[in-house]
Amino acid sequence: MIEAGIADFLANPWVYLSMPVISAIVGYGTNVVAIYMMFHPVEFLGIKVKGWPNILGWQGIIPRRAAHMAGVCVDTITTHLITQEEMFERLDTERIARELEGPLNTMVEEITDAVMLQHQPTLWESLPEVVKRRIYKRIKRDMPAVISEIMAEIKVNINRMYDLKDMVITNLTRDKALLNEIFAEVGHAEFKFIARSGIYFGGLFGVLQMGVWVFYQAWWLLPAFGLAVGYATNWIALQMIFNPKEIVRVGPFNIQGLFMKRQPEVARDFGKLVAAKVLTPANIIEGILKGPYSDKVFTTIARHAQRTIDEQTSIVKPFVTFTVGTQAYRDMKAMAVERIILQLPEALHHVEAYADEALDLESTLSTRLAGLPPHDFESMLRPAFEQDEWILIAVGALLGMLVGVFQLVVLFGDEMGIWDGGASGTAQAALVVLRGIGLG
Template sequence: MVATSIWQLLAEHPEFLAMLTIPPVTAFVTWVHVWMALKMLFYPIKFWGIRIPHFPFFGLPGIGWQGIVPRKAGKISGVIVDQTLSKLGSLDEFFQAMEPDQMAEFITKTVDKNLEDLIDEIMVERSEALWRNLPFAVKRRIYAQAHQMLPSIMQSLVNDLTVHVEDLVDMRQMIVNKMESDRRLMVNMFLKVGQKEIDFIWHISALIGLVFGIIQMFIFLFIPQHWTVPFFAAIWGLLTNWIAIWMVFNPVEPRFIRYFKLFSVMGAFPFIKLEKPHWDRFRWQGGFMKRQDEVSEVFAEIVVRDLVTLENIMNEMMFGAQSMQTRELMKSHLYEILDTPVVRTSLRVSLGRREFGKLKNTIIDKSILATMVPLRDPELNESRASKIFGLFRDRIRALSPSEFQNLLRPAFREDELTLIILGGLTGFLAGWLHLIVVFYPMAS
């Protein structure tokens, strides 16, 4: 009876047909502007627009746009390390799990194959005339000495680097540097980890928009003023983005609500299966936290294959902020070769103290480059990744919900207000266009 009366009241309104367009238009516009907001969160990777020096708005270099995540890759990745990765364990623990003894064997085999060419390169660079005039028999003795000592030196060097890895590598800075140098990696990480949540936000926005559209239709019924169309469209735009993001992360801790269950939903036809009536519990929790086990697999794979990798650790160690400390440590091991009688007799006297000192520095430089070649080997990195994958996965699963949400939450929190305001702005423009295209022609 009430429904019939409401329908009759609507049908008698002079702008009835225009009013009927409000719910579907609001749903569609909401769906579109949320899609746009999500895209603007991640794209474009690089700034697109007109660059203006000292441009004061949104941290942008000019008039245009750059995705929030790639624009603030360093800050967001720092938050993820501080609030999540730092709770998973120490770099020393991860490096130990990579089995450094096996790494040393692999590096030794690779370097040993090119050891003689490496020695030739070092000597030609420092004293070409001396090396060319040196009898081949002496060169052979130097080659043999180097081949003989390489395994033990490399083993002790890797063990020493392992012991001092926390002093030589800042994990936070390593990951921030990686993210800032490869901003697409940051975007891909968030998309892989949170794709289901992003799709949820996008699709649920249409339903929320439809509900708001119905509310707006009744508002227009009792306040038949055209200004209400763009005004409330802006309000719905603001609220839709906020509600959609809120539903992904809230409540953080699970809350269980008892309800009377009559059926269950299936994935195939007939989609509904009747059940014996009984009381059940509904778990109300943010969608992202519900997927903790699933996301742990995905995020652990990203970490071990792109972030905390053997190559990244050693690259930071050799060329990062503490590289001079690494060089000093390497000197204590590599200079053992120069102190052997055959090398000291053959080179030290001939070169002189100054040139011999330069030779030492060259040996360190070339050794670092030669060591990094096998460390970049995909097969070696893949095998080391498999060693620590389970460790990362299990520890991510063990995080509390409040800690776990920080794998994805920083991407939205960083400029959440911008996304909400953008929703309001696009909602207002769409409402104004709706007014011009639908309401004014029908009113005339």
């Protein structure tokens, strides 16, 4: 058999030499497919059957597990990089009040006029202009102090007023493409390595496959090697990305996992991306106004606003309550507060530039991430593979096996007797397998 194998190799050298090439292509192709399947499609593509898991289709691993992935991202941020307490401590309440003074002054006149004209148009129009201006002036004068008080109360009770984790998870699960972008940016070099490693390891396995096939030609050998190539290239690549975590010196070489080695670069890119698209002042403000504790925030604002209205309208309150009644006066205050809260998001846009400067999140995130110990730093990317990496490896193995079957049929089908009626016992077994998967 050995002599026959060597003779066949000498007679058909290009057929045998094509085996490492095909293995390299298989290794590269399976890895590229596996990486693509991590991110795409963003939404489930396939057939959904009510009451059944979504097994008749596919959704990218990261988008499918968006809530978990977003949770991993925010856990890294809040546990190792910055807390919401520190973020809000960096904001100067008096500076925020000054930034809001202009838009709030405009709101004072608009809201006062709207409320009075809706509830008591005759009364409001009969008031002397000097009285109206006096009311406007007193409210505007004290508005910065009220804003400072509200911000100070929110800062002191930040854990009962704001949930940073909920804000990040809400935004990233809503925008799965952004979640993909974060993991793709963090691990862009590693994903390229996984793809290229398929060529290197696939070619090496192909050389071994060729050598074994020269001396031992069993029908199952090529599918088995294809499966091994598809499995091993992904598995080895994943190990090389994250291990060893610490630098290990081997002779003149320093060995360390590829992702761990890139920590300074990853820290810079992550800090820039998260500060620009996730922990933005706009998202933080939205989290305050729409998050799980927003009712407490609005209650705080309403309490201060109502107190201010009472204080600043004291010069006309007795006249108003006498004219329209106490309940009507309360309804007017409630409407004023509702309008303040309704217009607050637009007003708060005026503090975004200052908040971005004061928080300085890009620099903070990058610097602190660069200083994380390797085990904590690994958690930035590892979850993208961890739970479902077996799927990626299994897909690679399956595709590799199918290509091995392809090699068996196309390159050595005649020799194995697959295409003629007189196939040997092992070839007949190969035929059963081929027909079983639809190729025979």
